[in-house]
Amino acid sequence: MGIRVGVAGASGYAGGELLRLVAGHPEFDLVAATAHRQAGQPASVVHPQLAGLDLVLGPTEPDALADADLVFLALPHGESAALAARLPETVRVVDLGADHRLRDAAAWQRYYGGAHAGTWTYGLPELPGQRPAIAAANRVANTGCYAVATTLALAPLVAAGVVEPADVVVVAASGTSGAGRAAKTNLLGSEVMGDLSPYKVGAHQHVPEIKQATGAASLSFTPVLAPMPRGILATVTAVPAAAGADPRAVLAEAYADAPFVHVLPEGSWPHTAATLGSNSCHLQATVDVDSGRVIVVSAIDNLGKGAAGQAVQCANLMVGLPEQTGLSVFGVAP
Amino acid sequence: MGIRVGVAGASGYAGGELLRLVAGHPEFDLVAATAHRQAGQPASVVHPQLAGLDLVLGPTEPDALADADLVFLALPHGESAALAARLPETVRVVDLGADHRLRDAAAWQRYYGGAHAGTWTYGLPELPGQRPAIAAANRVANTGCYAVATTLALAPLVAAGVVEPADVVVVAASGTSGAGRAAKTNLLGSEVMGDLSPYKVGAHQHVPEIKQATGAASLSFTPVLAPMPRGILATVTAVPAAAGADPRAVLAEAYADAPFVHVLPEGSWPHTAATLGSNSCHLQATVDVDSGRVIVVSAIDNLGKGAAGQAVQCANLMVGLPEQTGLSVFGVAP
């Protein structure tokens, strides 16, 4: 008998990926999934890729999740706290929303508005000290997708004093699933195919999370929507703190024991398609010839290591399983 | 200790997918992989999605495969027979190439040219009688990708007398990985994105295989290259043999016990993205209002159920494992 798992907010893209991963997990039993408007629908109709899965979505209420030992919340920002408060303390919860990530309530209010719901254990296992912290927690705030890609690239370099924490510049492009499943004209296939479009330039709500997780003191972050369903490619540049440092070596050492973070061989650069469907992050770093800046590029699947995959990795730690259980290191390519 | 598996021809797209599936298979040990020009390269350099896999490609020679109990051949058409002849009889072999599929040597010569290499057990487990035949064989000819999509849609209807075997019309669109990994101008991303292009119109080499596998007596088959890496959508139409037949019901009954073939709920039509990375085939059927023709649509991943996935399914049967072992029913979407 496995861990009984529920998924709240199962009709979106992260929710669908959670269902796929939980249904295929050797130690998890998918016992419940919920949705708002699509409650009552078979999961396999809402997510045709799950044809063969025998599960009907329930309403997003605690009763619908009563059989679960562990619950993933994939709800719109601002809705997690209310539901989590109505679940028993003994139920383990991983929140894929932004509600419980920030330590600074003022930053929450500035970028999201409304009252801050409180801070949970930050769900990025590769940060120093986070594996035991996540294993000991029963409430975990899963890292945001842009924050995963940027933090894995930058945090070890800031921590090691290899780059200055000030004047970090990040341009990160994401596949369209990162923008969610709500029907909007600017997200129609006709508009996004063949198109690159920046958005929220100059003031993205993920900036405080990324600064908190990376140690950056000043951050210019520009997100771009790219014509592909999945994937994030983050180009992270920072001013070196000292001459002669080898950023690639620092990253390689930081992730020597991390099963999902791969510092590529020298000369190979990450690209997003290689991470599709996996929980892996690919990294490479160099020093720019002209400017001397350190450049790190990271690639992830925004629904994998950027959302559902990482949530399952955290859940594995919380219940005492090896973190790789039920997750793929290898991408589906081409 | 698992089944020791080798992959010959591991540098192409089907070869890469085989490596992914074998490396993640709970009962298979990936002991060897070979290539021609890329021999000596790490598999993770040839296939960046396999970052973390510790395996160097060997030359495509029997010696390089000497440790394997079971070998997948993913070689160019015409090369399988020579290599297979040099492997011990006791080694199980699944050939993903076309060499050993046809029973009619004349048809081989007409479409492929050269001497016919002989006929192996046909590797489509969902055909009547094929599961036990595959389980008893140590040489299996894996079905071609277009043939999988068309045969699963059509064969039960011909067998049941629901449609006429004459005047079958198929239009099937494939993702570009079906055209292989050789560098050709017409396969460049710049040319295929935003583009649909038919090819080999009027005389495709898969016609004899499809006729053999489906029972069709006359077949118009038009393949189209579609702007996506993976997936086949086959639109199969045939003249009904009798009024009032229910083609969907016939298909549902034929595949009631097939774990990878899903006849969708009425009103839902297959689409390729729902099968990405899986070994599933999605089917739906109706009778056309105007013409009275039976229309069946099938969707598969051409590298999954159309190639590497099905090869693993056959291999599972050959070694006595449940056919689902190490394969996913669910697609990676969006």
Add this chain to the structure above:
Amino acid sequence: MGIRVGVAGASGYAGGELLRLVAGHPEFDLVAATAHRQAGQPASVVHPQLAGLDLVLGPTEPDALADADLVFLALPHGESAALAARLPETVRVVDLGADHRLRDAAAWQRYYGGAHAGTWTYGLPELPGQRPAIAAANRVANTGCYAVATTLALAPLVAAGVVEPADVVVVAASGTSGAGRAAKTNLLGSEVMGDLSPYKVGAHQHVPEIKQATGAASLSFTPVLAPMPRGILATVTAVPAAAGADPRAVLAEAYADAPFVHVLPEGSWPHTAATLGSNSCHLQATVDVDSGRVIVVSAIDNLGKGAAGQAVQCANLMVGLPEQTGLSVFGVAP
């Protein structure tokens, strides 16, 4: 002083393409454009590709079109008749909607529902006799996109007795702009990229128009949504009426004087990207080796020859200009 032109329904994709073509037309002056919900918005905000165009959308009312000598209607099906009735008789009107295409009111009711608005001159100049008919008309019903692609491929063959009018089978794939600009989940980029999906299988509303325009007596028509913004590729197959006919030669003769219809050199097959942004249709034909069926493939830009381009071509004829004026024969590729 040029022809003063108005566009009603300018906020959708066909409307945007009309604005582009009319604004760049050497003999047309774009004097008005209208929309429903987006009335009051600059055209360049609704259609960012028109940055630099100084025009604000008005409401979809006759007053907003009072300055126009010629009006294009790009309205939802069922709305054209009411607006057209309120325009002066002397104003020339090209309706891109379906309202006035069918001669058979019963067919209208069966596929669209509601009262039939009446039949206008059919706006496909390449059909025999249609150029003078269009030139003489002040009300023209522009051909539907699938009907253009299918009719140009098939009509000359039926007319010449080369193929049987019964048992025509068409599978036609369209870019997503053919599905319109309304925000729907199944049209999101995340869902359509990497995906082929059939729709309205067995009963598409364009069947009666295609039968009327081609002379087909029985038609199986299956439309497929393809992962690209624009383009239609129609694969049209029919039973030959006599042995030895040369369908390619019949098409080449039929279109010898048509500036926008290109029968490609033997061995070259149409593909959609080559027609992007143009008003051209590319054609090729052969006889299938196995089935003996005639196969014709046609490619168009669904917003070009399939909608706005052809509407401008008709308008050119109506006002006495050469039909090519302001239209491109050449596609934008790659």
Add this chain to the structure above:
Amino acid sequence: MGIRVGVAGASGYAGGELLRLVAGHPEFDLVAATAHRQAGQPASVVHPQLAGLDLVLGPTEPDALADADLVFLALPHGESAALAARLPETVRVVDLGADHRLRDAAAWQRYYGGAHAGTWTYGLPELPGQRPAIAAANRVANTGCYAVATTLALAPLVAAGVVEPADVVVVAASGTSGAGRAAKTNLLGSEVMGDLSPYKVGAHQHVPEIKQATGAASLSFTPVLAPMPRGILATVTAVPAAAGADPRAVLAEAYADAPFVHVLPEGSWPHTAATLGSNSCHLQATVDVDSGRVIVVSAIDNLGKGAAGQAVQCANLMVGLPEQTGLSVFGVAP
């Protein structure tokens, strides 16, 4: 009788776009086009989007261009100088290659190798003083695609003292046609669709051109290949030189009279699809809330304003025509 125009190197993507623009230009007569391996082929076979164009490619020799008053060179880097030297002085030449752009021979040798061919008039009309310089020249070095996108975004800000010339950081993503038409595995559609991949990180050969054209003193430039055929989106960030400057206003004033450069309304950000097939550049700027950096985003069609379109714009100036002649301000979208 128009200007007689030849295109050398007409088989690549920039060459094909030149043919399209020249063939549709009201004052240019396309009299010759040349290629290496494809000499002897009809242009409409090499570029199927040019079906209907009656022109056979000649060899890349001066004789083949003897009828031309004006020649575009779209040759591989390093080949322009030799051919140009063999054309009469009176023939006007626009070189789309990199050979004659740099003023600094040392920078040429460092990034390209080999002897520097000399410096021609720099073909970016929107730079101060360049319109008259181009009009007076009979040898013009067309700007590189990344340099166009970056320079239009940055040069006015550096010139006005709004940003510091040091510590400029640019991340620019390009459609795959920017990588050329040579058949390479990493450019196959199967590999680029769904993929973002950085390349030449830390040392791109366009850095010296961009520094020369923008006035940047230090430049971190990271190019990324994006899954679309055309388009460049450049995200340009720089440190403000003084508090309170309004970068958008500076750009708007700089381009007030430039017909192809559009500073978008506040709140609208450039995206590449809106420029497809046009010669336009879309710009927007802001000041980043967290870092205080100035962020400018520019979008162009890499084959339009980034190559062939701009070459025609320069040629128009050289022969005394309005710079817009034969070019489109509006993009082909969706």
